[in-house]
Amino acid sequence: MKAVIDRFEGDYAVLLFGDGDLKAEIPRVLLPEGATEGSWLKVSFELDEEETLRRKEKIGSLLEKLKNKKAKGSR
């Protein structure tokens, strides 16, 4: 997927996708160095199944821990 930096507005870059009808404001700090008005970007999102699973397990065990905890001080 490609996008172009139409302009900068303060801390944001305004990116145009497709024919220019899809617009997204991206914090400037996320952009590669040297990006200027008119720079084209290769944009891709990749599903990270491994990370998703790892986070699910971590949050799941944290929830379990909290549920099984004997309430102390709030009787």
Next chain:
Amino acid sequence: MKNKKALFGVIFGVIFIISSIVVYTAAPLTVHFIDVGQGDSILIQLPSQNILIDGGERTAGPIVTNYLRKQGVKKLDLVVSTHPHSDHIGGLIEVLKAFPVKEVIDPAVIHTTKTYEEYLTLIDQKNIKFTEGRAGLNRNLDEGIIMHFFHPTTPSTKNLNDVSIVAKVNYNQVSFLFTGDAETGAEEEMISRGANLRSTVLKVGHHGSRTSTSPAFLGVVSPAVAVIMLGADNKYGHPHPETLNQLAAAGVEVYRTDLHGTIIIATDGEKIRIQTEKKPGKNISKNQLVGSKNSDLCHLPTCRYAKTIKPENMVWFSSAAEAKAAGYKPCGTCKPQ
């Protein structure tokens, strides 16, 4: 014979009344600051000519074309694209498709977006006269009204806002200055070139951003009225409090498309008449209430007490609740809610 004379008298009288109504209602110069959300689109109507400056975002295209049709526009004598950012040229694609256009004036600097390419391709396909907008260019319009171009001279693509075409439309005692998104760099250049910037109405540069409307520029333009074109939902904090403070300190009457909707300013060359689509005050939006560091009252910017606050002491709020949370009570005169 007598009857004929009386009839003639009646007809003459009717014609006289109709013509005086037309003269009264149809000002020779009417400028419509069209509410396109975050972006600019301005229609200048003259007795036999229509000029459009910018067309808002691509999504605003239908808003602009519908508005132009409602105003009876059938053709555009001139389209000025101040600079190639999408919130200024996007909607022009729809406009170029919908209306015959005689001439486009554009800064003609490279921008690599598909939006700009599509707009240029349409101008090419429709064989529309394309003129590089440069300082020194003039267009003579109806009624001896002249459009002067003050900027750019030698545009650089480093900051596209500063390539903005700046133009003034002058009609006897009344003038309008259109600045696109020109920032302080462009403002300084124009001042140093001695451009005749003094104007009755200023279209505030870059949607009320702090990047524009320096005190020096405001001093030279010395407007009575300022129009800020922006969307209430913008993420950039427009209008910036610094700009509002400058305008308030200079005693300029401010109109905003995010609060007033479409703003129409008509003139006979001496006086101006301002009409707005909405009356602000009911739906409080960003930076609409002002208080002083030295008191605990907050006001609408139009309140006579708001005008007595020194700019360095101004504190701006987005809502009455926000003001209240900061310890400010609503003023009893303007009663902000």
